[in-house]
Amino acid sequence: MSYYEKLCYFDFSRPYSLGTLEKKRVFLYLLNELGEHHREKSPLYAKIVNSLSYPVNCKNIEDAPFIPVRLFKHIDLLSIPRNEVFKTLTSSGTSGQAVSHIFLGRDNASIQTKVLGSIVSDFIGKHRQPMVVFDAEDILKDRNKVNARVAGVLGFSMYGKYHAYAFDSSMTLKMEYLSAYCDQYRGNGIYSFGFTFVIWKFLYQQLAAKKIFLNFGSNSVLIHGGGWKRLQEESVSNSDFKLRLQEITGIGRIHNYYGMVEQTGSIFMECEYGYLHSSNYSDVIIRDQITFQPCAVGKQGLVQVISLLPYSYPGHSLLSEDVGILLGEDDCKCGRMGKYFQVLGRLKSAEIRGCSDVRQF
């Protein structure tokens, strides 16, 4: 049985079904198999984890080796032959910064879609709904460049129909078009998606400047993600974002998600109570920022993300540079099983001192 066939043991219609004990059993089994596969097929990955002296077979999820997510910006890590790479994803780094390269095999790409669909349906329902994409109408034109933003739009678009793009190619809001679209579909609700900073900068700020209410209706739902860095610079918190966007669009439910191009598909969605959830396909461990030891509930630390999806590249267990806090497991008021947590911000990067002023990597 292939690895992905085993993964299909999961009930895709219930992505938050596994409680602690059952999850540990299934998850650990698959995680160990995944780790073994990557050690075997990626000599670089094997060299790296061997240097970190971790056990080969883990008795606890916490014992599994984790590599820093930044590594994908410096080393090409893949566990399939290069000629089987179906798609290469890159992170959307700002100019001058190195970008991550994620190598996807065909199976890996399709399981990502399947799992993302499973998770998203839990929030927007199983039927495709009319969809507004908060991005430029020509974002998908250049299919050769699959950066995180394009991948996100592509991925989330699959669960909607009659797609409407909110902005023209210069990111001007297509006001009349959108308001006609809303008039037509708001009754049964509209599904919308966009990157957090795009929505803030181009939707919210254009609407606010013109003092316009764009009525999506309370049956509508928005899913957004991609990080808070730029909004934090403007001191906009998640709750500000939600409140102000609801004021100006009337969208009933707004869900942030936490995810990264290195683990596309198994995203961590924000529930109705404002907490991020790991699904059956993912797990999260908060680690002390100095010792990397696992932190108990309520203690801040670095967010380690684990996903069962990455098979063509060893991105299944990654130490992010985000600081978060674990809030509990299996007992969120929303009823979803699994760990729930919050992301509080980015790790403060080390100061560059001395005579050199350019960070080498």
Added chain:
Amino acid sequence: MNIEIFIPIKSVGSDIEAILQQALNERQLQPFNEALISFVTDFSKSILLDTKSRKYPELVVMANYFKAVNISKLKREFGGGSAYMSRGLVFHLAPSNLDSVFLYSSLLSLLCGNINLIRISRGYGEQVQYVISKLAKLLSQDHKSLSGRFYLITYEHDDAITSLISKHCHMRVVWGGDETVKKIRSLPLRPTSLEVCFPDRFSAAMLDAEAVINLDKLNLLELCSRFFNDSIWFAQQACSSPRLVSWIGSNEKCAFARQLFWNAFNQLLPTKSYENTPGMVMDRYVSACIVASETIHCETTSLSFPTRILLKNTTLTSIKSYHCGNGLFYEQCFESVPLFFETLSDREQTLSVFGFVAEELNEYSQNLPMRAVDRITSIGHALDFDFIWDGYNLLHSFTRQISIKL
């Protein structure tokens, strides 16, 4: 053009052309002219006599360097005579995360009789603010006559401004990373100008394994303490902080010496205060992972503080640039000094050594690869500033010699 001028305080506004005009109208002064010496020693005193300066140990070290007695020594070293003249207007570009190093070069340049225009970066901290207040006060009160010889400004990276100053200055001094140096070099200088650049460098410690083994406990701890100062101050990011520890001796001796040395070092750590922020921990972890993927990697000996990675005894190539400082040591073992020297390149600046004598290293250094190594010093002195830096005698670089033969 958006320029902020810190010194002089009562400046002509934010007009760089006016500043240049004023600077270029100043008269040349003889190197080590009395007025210059008196200003620099007063600046040194103003820091050493101020209890607030204890917050900034690197400034205290700098101030000590410019004490009257040391300046007399410098003057003697310089020799000089009437045939040595200043260069004129010197444009200093300080590193963005500047430590005191820009003060060394700009004060030496001032002592050599030059007019100095210094660009510091926008993100300066309280230590720089402190320095500015001291300099500004002296230049507006007791040393008013020199106020036209020292300008401290900042502006966003702007090629137009840098080019304009470069067109007028007689010498450009660039401290910065390789990228900065490359960038600034592309901006033309006045044809008669000279340029001195201080790009990214890499430094190492070299220890004789047997000499370390022969140390008694107390002396070993003392060596570790000196090594700590060289490497852990400034988060190991000074260009002369050792990032590689090279052991010389047989395999067995190197292994034993390493064990003794690092045990003592770890024993010392709890008694020292040092920075180990989450950002530093992450940077080390990333470096350790990248290096582990390279063929030169032998073993990751320790992942905590300090992180230690043992490498094969071949030339360090790209992995030099993956070294983030922050308490990370590469280690290598060599049978002999020449075998180690063979692996060095023009990136190498300081070798801080233990267990060797000058004559021996003098001889070995004749066979160093082209442009490798600018400085060999004892462990404990890696961070000491010297007027001979990166292969330049700065007292000579900051002056020119007029040939008068009659």
